[in-house]
Amino acid sequence: MVLFKGQGTADLGKPWRYEEDGLTVTRGCAWSPPGCHPTGCGIKVYTNKEGQLVKIEGDENHPITNGRLCVRCLTIRDYVYHPDRIRYPMKRAREDRGKNRWERITWDEAYDIIVEKCNEAKEKWGADSILVIGGTGREGGPMLPAYAHSALGTPNDCYTQSGYSCYIPRVAGTTYVLGATYPEMDYAGAYELRYDEPTWQLPALIVYWGKIPTASNGDGLFGHAAIDMMRRGSKLMCIDPRVTWSCTRADWHLQLRPGTDAALGMAMLNVIISEELYDKDFVDRWTYGFEQLAERVGTMSVEQAAEICDLDPDDIREAARAYATLKPAQIAWGLAIDQKRNGMQAGHCILALEAITGNIDVPGGQLIGDVNDGLELGFGWNNLGPELQSKIVGIREYPAYVALVLAAQCDMVLDLLEEGDYFHVMMIEDTNLLAGTCAAQPHRWHDAFANVDFCFGVDVWLTPTIQSCCEVFLPLSTTVEHDTVVYSHYGASPIMAGAVNKCLEVGEGKGDCEIMYDLGCRLMPINYARFKDYYDFLEFYRLGYSQTFEEIRDEVVHQKIETLGYKKYETGHLRMDGKPGFNTPTGRIELYSTMFQQFGEDPLPYYIEPNYSPLNTPELMEQYPFVLTTGARTYCYFHSEGKQIPYLREMNPDPLIEINPEDALKYGIADGQWVKVNSPHGSGPFDGAIVLKAKVSQIVKPGVVHAQHGFWFPEKDSEEPVLYDVWRSNINDLIPHFMVGKLGFGADFKCMICSVEPINENYDTDMQEIWDRFGKLVIE
Amino acid sequence: MAYGLLIDYEFCTGCQSCEVACKEEHGIPVGQWGIRLLDDGPWKCSDGKYNWNKIPVPTRLCDLCEDRTSKGKQPFCVHHCLAGVMQYGTVEELAKELELKPNQVLFVPQPYHYG
Incomplete structure (x- = not known):
């Protein structure tokens, strides 16, 4: 189908594989690597007779992306044939950590070493002495618990970002309150006719709350679907401390102070409830605790919230009224909500807004999965047995976190790593946490890794993280080199599953699913012996035996119309017992949350200040006069990925800090000048500070700065202590460790304070050096 | 017949896929572009x-x-x-599109050489 006027149409109707001008063209859906969320964008991969990748083009047959591609897929060829890519398994001696003394080995030898080390650890210290740490987005991201529980046989998997400040706090909150995972904005993704489908409704209002979906494609949401809908007439509201491009296309922009979202949410609820703009029928029939919620949000007056959030009270009122009256309305709430010690309460407010306005599970509102959808959680857990299960770190201290996602509480894990003699074997899968991605105080993680006897890493690149600590390197294949399945929104809402099709081979890379299968067969046959081969495993793990891989390969994209349905709370599709209602203890959306209460948390939303802020730590503001927010998404990078791809690096060569022109004048900072940035927790190489390049722009308000994350410099010396200059501009070294919320979730990555001081030195990237080093592809 | 590119800049999100797609298709090195995103803002x-x-x-x-x-x-x-905001076509067709919606721009590029 054709969605817009410039869409390609030449290859509409082509099968999954065909010939064109002497080349083989394979259609498929992209996942990773390169890093990305499971959006599964449609690609056509052109290969020649020698099996070499000639080019990548967007697949116009894909019902959601229609041929469109972002720069990260457009440069796949540069990624696949990059001269620095690691193509074979390698090992080095324990004493050679940090040094380029790697030696090529076979997969069998690599697996043998890993099996021996894991078995030794299990015997000497118990299986819980094995730690698996993983990253986000890439296919290996959501596989983190399965890698640990099902394949290595340890209960201890860990997403290292203090407070698990990414997606999971949102998912936890929605699980408690709504009884379902994150309710995604509904963009008609499962319909063949897409926006023309008659049962679907165009949202009258789209709200971005702490999110830039166009750049992030967060959790597999195709962000530009919002643009499609805006071009069809949807209005936009943005709640963001920065003036992003989207904010300039919004009818409402609430430019709040970073970290104050819960206060704003409470005030909006207050307006909607006190002005009786809510959906009374839905509230009566399907929610629990409305009166208590009304009473609680009554304590947050609009004026008080305006004061806290640094907003005009009338703007809050207008936004609340618009959200309550424009129907249907959908909210895309993002990472910013997770990155605050009481972000869960902000999330609770947003969910309450969606519920009391009747926007849950209606066409064009928030889409939730049925009882059979959901994250691939739990594989291998039961077979660990109760004794090992009880040894997952944090199960007693943070049950709301650890028992829900079956992951060790990450701040506790760092403390244990630092103490030493606890974890003896560590797997690093798909994470470059040292590069300012998903860890607070990455310096401390780096130093603590020295206490682990044996580490092995899975990646495409010799990242600073792997270079610093691993004895064995397992090379990953890219998204065009392996067969697997991608599912939008981590399977949490019914949009699509797609075939990731193998088109070529480079070196000996393997995909994450295959590596997990191989390790599982060797270490945990109790979970893996029943599969006759990799494809049998894949069909179980990713497709739940609902389809064979061959079937989905032929289909390329399988839109999940069969599980799509609205108002499933009326039909019983949300509960295991098949009764109407939501999958919560009361069967209703719990505005007053019995689960929060059970975990010792306030059952109602509340506001607290960030740990460090002008209101909470006024005494520090002279030394650290700026509110610091970090980590906004760019089109060119997926966190630390893409720095060695010349066309991507060119888009954003240096790590930037955005500062308002008024502040720049006041502090004597010129646009493009390098600055020293520090915080009360700074552990960077410049007396605690790090250096960033100033971008003087009205994108931030006076008093607020935004710093980019995820920088390392692949053109620099890879050996210790340089380690690709990973510390020079590492913003996460300014973020405190273990200052998280009551349930163990949420850390203030986006609401810290800092100082900014101009310097004379120039660290500008030499793009010619990048081109000379990385522009010549190695094609085999 | 003259051909052109029509761009609806009201909804261009600045993703730079055009820039990079062009570089990939034509093998253009860093520091050079076949199409380039000009960026005006934000200013109040x-x-x-x-x-x-x-x-x-x-x-x-x-x-x-x-x-x-x-x-x-x-x-x-x-x-x-x-964002799907670009169209290719004859100047005649695209000129009609220009009338349908404001905040669009029509380019009629052709490689040029002087000297």
């Missing part, structure tokens, strides 16, 4: 609203992907535009 107007327009501008290297369009395909930039 007197009414308190911000101006921010991102406008891809074809350069003197742009040949409108002659190889592709002769086979009935879209130029590589148009094909991949994430």
Whole structure:
């Protein structure tokens, strides 16, 4: 189908594989690597007779992306044939950590070493002495618990970002309150006719709350679907401390102070409830605790919230009224909500807004999965047995976190790593946490890794993280080199599953699913012996035996119309017992949350200040006069990925800090000048500070700065202590460790304070050096 | 017949897929572009609203992907535009499109050489 006027149409109707001008063209859906969320964008991969990748083009047959591609897929060829890519398994001696003394080995030898080390650890210290740490987005991201529980046989998997400040706090909150995972904005993704489908409704209002979906494609949401809908007439509201491009296309922009979202949410609820703009029928029939919620949000007056959030009270009122009256309305709430010690309460407010306005599970509102959808959680857990299960770190201290996602509480894990003699074997899968991605105080993680006897890493690149600590390197294949399945929104809402099709081979890379299968067969046959081969495993793990891989390969994209349905709370599709209602203890959306209460948390939303802020730590503001927010998404990078791809690096060569022109004048900072940035927790190489390049722009308000994350410099010396200059501009070294919320979730990555001081030195990237080093592809 | 690129800059999100698609298709090194995103904003107007327009501008290297369009395909930039705001066609067709919606711009690029 054709969605817009410039869409390609030449290859509409082509099968999954065909010939064109002497080349083989394979259609498929992209996942990773390169890093990305499971959006599964449609690609056509052109290969020649020698099996070499000639080019990548967007697949116009894909019902959601229609041929469109972002720069990260457009440069796949540069990624696949990059001269620095690691193509074979390698090992080095324990004493050679940090040094380029790697030696090529076979997969069998690599697996043998890993099996021996894991078995030794299990015997000497118990299986819980094995730690698996993983990253986000890439296919290996959501596989983190399965890698640990099902394949290595340890209960201890860990997403290292203090407070698990990414997606999971949102998912936890929605699980408690709504009884379902994150309710995604509904963009008609499962319909063949897409926006023309008659049962679907165009949202009258789209709200971005702490999110830039166009750049992030967060959790597999195709962000530009919002643009499609805006071009069809949807209005936009943005709640963001920065003036992003989207904010300039919004009818409402609430430019709040970073970290104050819960206060704003409470005030909006207050307006909607006190002005009786809510959906009374839905509230009566399907929610629990409305009166208590009304009473609680009554304590947050609009004026008080305006004061806290640094907003005009009338703007809050207008936004609340618009959200309550424009129907249907959908909210895309993002990472910013997770990155605050009481972000869960902000999330609770947003969910309450969606519920009391009747926007849950209606066409064009928030889409939730049925009882059979959901994250691939739990594989291998039961077979660990109760004794090992009880040894997952944090199960007693943070049950709301650890028992829900079956992951060790990450701040506790760092403390244990630092103490030493606890974890003896560590797997690093798909994470470059040292590069300012998903860890607070990455310096401390780096130093603590020295206490682990044996580490092995899975990646495409010799990242600073792997270079610093691993004895064995397992090379990953890219998204065009392996067969697997991608599912939008981590399977949490019914949009699509797609075939990731193998088109070529480079070196000996393997995909994450295959590596997990191989390790599982060797270490945990109790979970893996029943599969006759990799494809049998894949069909179980990713497709739940609902389809064979061959079937989905032929289909390329399988839109999940069969599980799509609205108002499933009326039909019983949300509960295991098949009764109407939501999958919560009361069967209703719990505005007053019995689960929060059970975990010792306030059952109602509340506001607290960030740990460090002008209101909470006024005494520090002279030394650290700026509110610091970090980590906004760019089109060119997926966190630390893409720095060695010349066309991507060119888009954003240096790590930037955005500062308002008024502040720049006041502090004597010129646009493009390098600055020293520090915080009360700074552990960077410049007396605690790090250096960033100033971008003087009205994108931030006076008093607020935004710093980019995820920088390392692949053109620099890879050996210790340089380690690709990973510390020079590492913003996460300014973020405190273990200052998280009551349930163990949420850390203030986006609401810290800092100082900014101009310097004379120039660290500008030499793009010619990048081109000379990385522009010549190695094609085999 | 003259051909051009019509760009709806009201909804161009600045993703730069056009730039990179072009570089990939034509093998253009860093520091050079066949189409380049010009970025004007954000700056605050007197009414308190911000101006921010991102406008891809074809350069003197742009040949409108002659190889592709002769086979009935879209130029590589148009094909991949994430917001779907680019159109390729004859100036006559695109001029009509211009009348349908404001905040669009029509380019009629052709590689040029002096000296």
